[in-house]
Amino acid sequence: MFIDVLERLFDVTGDRKYHDFTLWFYKERSRRGQVGYQCYLPRSIRKGLFGHGVPTYENIRVPLWLGCETGRRDLHWAAQNALIKIGR
Numbered sequence: 001m002f003i004d005v006l007e008r009l010f011d012v013t014g015d016r017k018y019h020d021f022t023l024w025f026y027k028e029r030s031r032r033g034q035v036g037y038q039c040y041l042p043r044s045i046r047k048g049l050f051g052h053g054v055p056t057y058e059n060i061r062v063p064l065w066l067g068c069e070t071g072r073r074d075l076h077w078a079a080q081n082a083l084i085k086i087g088r
Contacts, residue, residue, distance in 0.1 A: 001058070002025075003022055003025070003026070003061070003062050003065075004061070006018045006019075006021060006022045006025075007022065007065055010022070010069075019069060022062070022065075022066065023066055023070065026062050026063065026066060026075075057086070059082075060079055060082045060083065060086075063075045063076075063078040063079040063082070064076075064079035067079050
């Protein structure tokens with residue numbers, strides 16, 4: 001939910017610092033592989049999803065937005081892969 005605020009601030013102000021911090025924050029959480037965080041990058045790409053559906057959907061928004069904003073294939077692929085897994 002914190003990322004939603006940063007995304008909105010970026011949309012309203014156009015200030016890249018919100019975008020850049022969001023990317024850093026997501027990469028940091030992905031690097032640490034924090035337990036319970038469904039859609040950090042390695043899990044979205046390689047592993048299945050687990051746990052409650054609502055946080056899973058909420059977490060997919062982060063790589064989806066970042067993938068669209070940055071054009072990074074790994075982020076876009078992570079979001080797409082997570083959406084495919086949800087479909088199962």
